[in-house]
Amino acid sequence: MTSTFPEQNKQIIFKQDPGSGWVDESHMDLAFTHVPKTLKAGQVLLQNLYLSVDPYMRMRMNTVSESYFPAFQLGKPLQGAGIAKIIASENDNYKIGDIVATIIGWEEYTIVSKESPMQKINNELNFPLTHYLGILGMPGATAYHGFINIGEPKQGETVFVSGAAGAVGLVVGQLAKLKGCRVIGSAGSDEKVQALVNEFGFDAAFNYKIGNLSKKLKELCPNGIDIYFDNVGGETLDTVLLLMNTFGRLVECGMISQYNESKPYRLQNLFVIVGKQLKLQGFIISGQISDPHFMKKFFSDMSKWLNEGKFKYTQTITEGIENAPSAFIGMLKGQNTGKQIVQIIK
């Protein structure tokens, strides 16, 4: 097959550090550049198909931060996980037409060198390609590792998941059902709450933006909470601490309620972890994702459950790389259900 070198690349450039408040579109810029006409040894040229936009990217926008990821570079395209097609190759391991999962720029075309990790997607089981950025990708692996290995669920236990209608939360809820638990989810709209119960098999769900959180949780978890899968942190975590059962586990996956806050919420109820003998553990999934044994087991279990119809998954797809900033900000504000993805090229 012959290589194709497109003329122009449409990119989203990181223009300005938003500091500690809300990110908006003025912090990013649309740019048009030329794609080089030749590749160096070991490089491949990708035509980017799908880009994953994720909450952790907000932390990468703080150029002076203590985030677990390095900051994005000002003046360069933002980056993220993506699915792409190889359209030119100077690397013997990859040929034109291969579909790969790798880190791409927020742009239509990316050149990747041989040092960058890149995984071929054979997709023998014929899943939608976007699943590799969602339930079969990083968010699915996060739910699987966090809930099973850290949460250590036991049949009959009560599980509460915040951010339940998102990419990670939807998988956690269904894993909880699979393990014989009772699962309650919270989300930011009545439509999401209905979907959690009617489509995704949660036992109960509520809109955290309405009413008193403590009262609602006491009503829906009359026997207390054994596992809290925390996607949001802040006041919700503080409230849940008081409702945890002895020897309960708090899986600290993320704290999205804090990412755009200029004044972080200060916990007041942490003292209960001693008396209730709670386990509270944070984690980041990158270690597991680079472990082939973990990934093999995760992929084998999750693809089997998907094929058996035990899991449902949904996504929110925004078209066009020029709309990546609004998709990203919309996701941070709750406009997505399931995995937020940008379809770059139709």
Ligand SMILES: NC(=O)c1ccc[n+]([C@@H]2O[C@H](COP(=O)([O-])OP(=O)(O)OC[C@H]3O[C@@H](n4cnc5c(N)ncnc54)[C@H](OP(=O)(O)O)[C@@H]3O)[C@@H](O)[C@H]2O)c1
């Ligand atoms: N530890 C790890 O390795 C790891 C890996 C992946 C993700 N994470 C974390 O897991 C969490 C979920 O990530 P995701 O990719 O699945 O994102 P997501 O849930 O698909 O999207 C983010 C969701 O957060 C909710 N949200 C926004 N502001 C909120 C607030 N103030 N209070 C409560 N909910 C709020 C919104 O839903 P509503 O409509 O419900 O508000 C929004 O849809 C994030 O905290 C993320 O940082 C951690």
